Amino acid sequence: MRPPDLLIRNAALRGRAGRWTLAATAGHLTLIARDDPALPDAATTIDADGALVTEPFVDAHLHLCKVRTLDAAGPAALAHYTGDGMGAAMAAIEGAAAVKRDQTTEDVLARARPVLRESVRHGVRAVQAFADVDPKADLTGVDALLTLREEFHGLVEIAVVAFPQDGLLREPGTEELLVEAIRRGADVVGGIPWIEWTDADAAEHVNRVTDLALEHGLRVAMLVDDAGDPGLRTTEMLAQALLDRRMAGRGSAQHARAMALYPEPYLRRLTGLCRAAGLGFVTDPHTGPLHLPALTLAAAGVPVALGQDDIEDAYYPFGRHNLLEVAFLAAHLLGARTDPDLERLYDMVTVDAARVIGRPAARLEPGAPADLVVLDGRTVREALTRHAPPRHVIVGGRVVASTTTTTEFSGIPAVKS
Numbered sequence: 001m002r003p004p005d006l007l008i009r010n011a012a013l014r015g016r017a018g019r020w021t022l023a024a025t026a027g028h029l030t031l032i033a034r035d036d037p038a039l040p041d042a043a044t045t046i047d048a049d050g051a052l053v054t055e056p057f058v059d060a061h062l063h064l065c066k067v068r069t070l071d072a073a074g075p076a077a078l079a080h081y082t083g084d085g086m087g088a089a090m091a092a093i094e095g096a097a098a099v100k101r102d103q104t105t106e107d108v109l110a111r112a113r114p115v116l117r118e119s120v121r122h123g124v125r126a127v128q129a130f131a132d133v134d135p136k137a138d139l140t141g142v143d144a145l146l147t148l149r150e151e152f153h154g155l156v157e158i159a160v161v162a163f164p165q166d167g168l169l170r171e172p173g174t175e176e177l178l179v180e181a182i183r184r185g186a187d188v189v190g191g192i193p194w195i196e197w198t199d200a201d202a203a204e205h206v207n208r209v210t211d212l213a214l215e216h217g218l219r220v221a222m223l224v225d226d227a228g229d230p231g232l233r234t235t236e237m238l239a240q241a242l243l244d245r246r247m248a249g250r251g252s253a254q255h256a257r258a259m260a261l262y263p264e265p266y267l268r269r270l271t272g273l274c275r276a277a278g279l280g281f282v283t284d285p286h287t288g289p290l291h292l293p294a295l296t297l298a299a300a301g302v303p304v305a306l307g308q309d310d311i312e313d314a315y316y317p318f319g320r321h322n323l324l325e326v327a328f329l330a331a332h333l334l335g336a337r338t339d340p341d342l343e344r345l346y347d348m349v350t351v352d353a354a355r356v357i358g359r360p361a362a363r364l365e366p367g368a369p370a371d372l373v374v375l376d377g378r379t380v381r382e383a384l385t386r387h388a389p390p391r392h393v394i395v396g397g398r399v400v401a402s403t404t405t406t407t408e409f410s411g412i413p414a415v416k417s
Contacts, residue, residue: 004030006370006397007042011053012378013364014343022053024370024397032364044399046392052375052383054346055362056125056393057323058353061221061254061282061307064129064148064158065141066099066314068111073099073314081315086228086257086290090195096314097166100137108144115311115321116148119156121401122322123373123393127156128221128252128282128307128357130163130190133181135173137165142181155395159357161221163190168208169201175208182216189213191222193234202234210241213250219358220251225258228290232258236270239277249278252356254307256281257290267293271300280356284309285333286326287316295334298344298352305353306330306345323349324375324387331384339381346380370397 004023011020013032023031023039031037070078073096081092108131119127131141142162149158162181164174168191178189191209193202206222213220220242225232235256242251253274259267274281280303285291287309298304306326311319327345330336336345347353351361362371373390377383393401
């Protein structure tokens with residue numbers, strides 16, 4: 001019998017009892033069998049020793065052009081964004097914009113490359129990455145992310161979002177830059193309609209962005225209602241715009257923090273509208289004091305993902321691009337304690353996250369791409385508890401990262417694990 005290229009023995013799988021063997025050849029899974037079939041060792045053989053093996057992680061929301069700019073931005077914007085009630089969220093965005101005035105493509109590349117290396121270490125296979133587009137940043141962020149998209153192809157698949165962070169109507173010249181970003185190869189058209197001065201301008205922002213996406217056959221990713229104001233309604237505007245243009249299933253709503261303040265009758269109506277529009281949501285509860293009612297939406301059949309959002313920038317001072325850490329924090333912030341809720345959160349950083357950004361989910365079944373993580377833990381709960389890098393990250397049947405940790409004790413009795 002010809003040995004496979006990759007063999008993983010003694011693996012635990014989600015929702016399946018016992019130990020399992022997985023084999024891959026030519027970059028695809030060829031076998032998933034219970035126990036240990038009589039297969040010769042492969043060129044690469046991994047003994048998982050009962051560790052959980054799953055699909056890799058997908059980050060549905062990362063401001064990759066902004067990573068590690070916190071020191072340059074100063075503390076004021078961070079204080080505005082994370083203050084009680086998020087009433088000053090707009091001031092945070094306005095304050096953080098100053099960092100972009102002297103930004104170069106080389107600056108963004110130097111800051112973002114190490115983050116993407118961490119992405120590989122932590123098993124992040126795909127990222128929806130936002131790049132600011134405006135007269136201050138010009139296209140420096142877009143050009144950097146397009147370069148990184150090529151550099152990391154085959155390791156981390158980057159969907160570049162051309163994002164008018166500071167508004168469309170209130171920042172003349174931004175729309176023309178969006179069009180140029182699309183011409184250069186941006187994958188997704190971004191928006192942030194709530195930042196405009198009036199509701200009419202917010203609606204116009206939504207319409208122009210969705211029209212651009214429709215014209216070029218692209219998806220839409222909008223930051224909606226990201227402030228402590230229950231009167232914000234741009235999530236509804238986005239869902240309706242997708243329905244009006246017959247673009248159902250081609251958009252995602254990021255943040256939508258004001259939904260935490262909506263009265264229940266309106267929240268129920270909006271949920272139905274979003275479900276009809278196939279609108280997926282991305283929430284990042286660790287980066288602000290308000291957050292989307294993620295578990296409620298997911299229970300209602302609306303696709304929801306978790307995202308890293310920020311890494312050491314004007315909106316969040318931490319971050320390692322570790323989606324297990326993001327899910328661990330979300331478990332506390334969203335009140336997820338039971339195993340079924342933890343499993344749902346895990347979906348939000350794997351298969352559901354892929355669904356939200358329009359990417360085929362990497363299912364564990366013969367014929368699927370051999371993209372896998374071998375976790376440090378035997379269950380989802382244990383993996384979230386440790387939120388350590390995967391023991392092995394496998395892309396296309398090839399091990400691209402392995403992590404080991406050891407601690408030497410002195411004078412402490414041994415404990416059998």
